[in-house]
Amino acid sequence: MIPLSWYLLVAALLFFIGLFGVFARRNAVAILMGVELMLNAVNINLIAFWRFRTVVNPLAPPPSGWAWAIFVLAVAAAEAAVGLALIISVYRRRDSTVVEDLDLLQH
Amino acid sequence: MTFLTFLTSLTSEQVVFILASILTIGAALVVVTNRNLFHAALALMASFLGVAGIYITLDAGFLAAAQLLVYIGAISILIIFAIMVTRRMMQVSESPFNSQRGLGFFVAVAGFLIVAVVILQWFGGEAFAAKPPVAPAVLSNAVAALGVSFVNPNAFALPFIVISILLLAALIGAIYIAWPRQRIDPAEDEA
Numbered sequence: 001m002i003p004l005s006w007y008l009l010v011a012a013l014l015f016f017i018g019l020f021g022v023f024a025r026r027n028a029v030a031i032l033m034g035v036e037l038m039l040n041a042v043n044i045n046l047i048a049f050w051r052f053r054t055v056v057n058p059l060a061p062p063p064s065g066w067a068w069a070i071f072v073l074a075v076a077a078a079e080a081a082v083g084l085a086l087i088i089s090v091y092r093r094r095d096s097t098v099v100e101d102l103d104l105l106q107h
Numbered sequence: 108m109t110f111l112t113f114l115t116s117l118t119s120e121q122v123v124f125i126l127a128s129i130l131t132i133g134a135a136l137v138v139v140t141n142r143n144l145f146h147a148a149l150a151l152m153a154s155f156l157g158v159a160g161i162y163i164t165l166d167a168g169f170l171a172a173a174q175l176l177v178y179i180g181a182i183s184i185l186i187i188f189a190i191m192v193t194r195r196m197m198q199v200s201e202s203p204f205n206s207q208r209g210l211g212f213f214v215a216v217a218g219f220l221i222v223a224v225v226i227l228q229w230f231g232g233e234a235f236a237a238k239p240p241v242a243p244a245v246l247s248n249a250v251a252a253l254g255v256s257f258v259n260p261n262a263f264a265l266p267f268i269v270i271s272i273l274l275l276a277a278l279i280g281a282i283y284i285a286w287p288r289q290r291i292d293p294a295e296d297e298a
Contacts, residue, residue: 001237002121002237002238003237004235006128007165009223013132016216016218017215020212020214021139022211023211023212024205025139026203027203029186029190033147036151036178037139044162048165050167051166052238055241056239056241063250063252066167066249066253067262067263073174073178074270075273076178077274078274078277080185081185082284084185084285085284087193091193092287100206
């Protein structure tokens, strides 16, 4: 018997670990990895609420939690593809992937 | 209750959940702290594997399979390729953190504590103490129902089309952005 709060706590911990990665890492690829961790945490919450609430609700379409989780998955894939393409493009021009070096718009 | 009696009181499902959670959280900590980006990417794959285990404890086997295929099979490999094609990213000499790591750590810990207090206060009740029983037919039919809901105009047909176009546009944009152009002189670029 696993209470819903266990899932929510694990997801919250994963989300804030990812948030710390986004805040504190220097490398753009590491920041993207932090974003992926945060998206995974959101997916755990979606599936947990689906299992505890939606699946026993006769008015909801049966796998609605799954559908949203798959949408998050597709957005994560698109985000990773565009993000990594941007990183490779920036690396070609500036020879660096450290985000602190990318201060062109400040000057 | 001592820790030992807590351990012996665990059901097998709880043991699976706790092991998957430890894998997920431990690997995630390695991801955000490891100096070597390649090792961080491998830890990211382990973390995704732990999340797939959590999905299985939630009776979402299809999503666990999708997690393995999309996250571990595609996104992690894409990240590893990006690490390998950019030189000097695997160096381990300098700090992996920027100057705002202290503030970032404080915000992350404070945010987690706030959310944890809210979760423990509002979701500790009887209604959420255990997974509600569901007929096995509903769960075994869920994949078919998911496929139907993606083409049903009253369910997810429109979001499904929108997400398809988003993914297509993102992939075309990624190809366009990463397409090799003529070599740009960095000195000229600085000026």
